[in-house]
Amino acid sequence: MALHIHEAWILLFVIPALVAPAAINHEDYPADEGDQASSNDNLIFDDYRGKGCVDDSGFVYKLGERFFPGHSNCPCVCTEDGPVCDQPECPKIHPKCTKVEHNGCCPECKEVKNFCEYHGKNYKILEEFKPSPCEWCRCEPSNEVHCVVADCAVPECVNPVYEPEQCCPVCKNGPNCFAGTTIIPAGIEVKVDDCNICHCHNGDWWKPAQCSKRECQGKQAL
Numbered sequence: 113m114a115l116h117i118h119e120a121w122i123l124l125f126v127i128p129a130l131v132a133p134a135a136i137n138h139e140d141y142p143a144d145e146g147d148q149a150s151s152n153d154n155l156i157f158d159d160y161r162g163k164g165c166v167d168d169s170g171f172v173y174k175l176g177e178r179f180f181p182g183h184s185n186c187p188c189v190c191t192e193d194g195p196v197c198d199q200p201e202c203p204k205i206h207p208k209c210t211k212v213e214h215n216g217c218c219p220e221c222k223e224v225k226n227f228c229e230y231h232g233k234n235y236k237i238l239e240e241f242k243p244s245p246c247e248w249c250r251c252e253p254s255n256e257v258h259c260v261v262a263d264c265a266v267p268e269c270v271n272p273v274y275e276p277e278q279c280c281p282v283c284k285n286g287p288n289c290f291a292g293t294t295i296i297p298a299g300i301e302v303k304v305d306d307c308n309i310c311h312c313h314n315g316d317w318w319k320p321a322q323c324s325k326r327e328c329q330g331k332q333a334l
Contacts, residue, residue: 165190186217208255230257246279268317270295288312291321 165173165188167181173190181188181195188197202218211223228235228251235241235251242248249259264280269288272281287298289312296302298312302321310323 165195185214225255227251228255228257244279245277266318268298270317287317289317289319289321291323296321 164175165177165179167173167179171179173179175190175192177190178187179190179195180186181197186198186200188195198217200217205212205219205221206224208225209221209223210225211221213220213222226237228237228239230241230249230251231243235257237251237253237255239251240249241251243259246262246264247259248262249257252258262279267281267283269283269285270290271285271288272283274281285297288295289298290296291302291304291308291310294304296304296310296312298314298317301309301311303309304323307325307328308323309326310321312321313319
């Protein structure tokens with residue numbers, strides 16, 4: 113009987129030693145994906161609602177603090193309901209502005225067009241110029257060009273010519289008119305053929321000449 117008791121004690125000491133190495137160590141085995149997902153769902157992120165404001169870069173601002181969020185150049189104030197940003201009525205940009213900066217809350221014009229453009233050329237403010245012999249123009253402070261076109265009188269001839277750098281046509285041979293297809297000078301009677309003597313109307317040079325028939329001076333028959 114004593115022998116069986118001794119063997120029983122040996123078994124009691126041997127069985128725990130055999131079982132202990134087979135015990136599972138959770139640190140040696142990674143968790144399943146499902147277990148990882150469930151653990152991530154339990155993560156707690158900071159909630160700044162009612163406590164502060166966060167800008168686009170992740171910076172936290174205290175209640176009542178002014179800051180400039182990344183999407184706006186206008187200042188904002190952090191409130192319990194979130195950032196409240198200024199929305200000022202910005203002045204209108206001059207239509208002739210050539211350089212606009214957007215660094216501030218409102219766009220700002222840094223350079224205004226100070227010249228006029230006319231037919232591909234630039235002119236200074238208040239500069240006067242003649243783009244053609246008949247035009248007189250000036251560059252106005254509004255960057256607009258105002259022109260006056262000369263009003264030419266009706267020429268006193270039927271064959272006027274245009275001289276270089278002159279606006280209106282001139283009668284190089286003086287006043288004249290048409291007698292049929294013949295140009296005759298004004299102021300004198302002109303015998304245009306053996307039977308007709310013509311003269312131009314006074315002042316109405318574009319009208320045909322007045323002609324009168326006289327005794328024809330043809331050759332007498334032999």
